[in-house]
Amino acid sequence: MCSAIRGRKRILTVEIYRFADKQSIAPAIVVGRLQYNGYLPRNPLNNLKVRLEWFEN
Secondary structure (H helix, E strand, C coil): CHHHHCCCCCCCHHHHHHHHHHHCCCHHHHHHHHHHCCCCCCCCCHHHCCCCCCCCC
8 A cells, every 4th residue: 555655645535445445454554554654644534543532440
């Protein structure tokens, strides 16, 4: 995926979903890795990430 998007200004949500489906992983993992590796800024596509909230007993 990273080599396919290198130099592109736009990444479509549908591309993230397709790649994640082919790899059998969650789209949030793809977005997180692209952000971590610097291929995607920190804010775009964050809506694909699942937010978890921890509660203490």
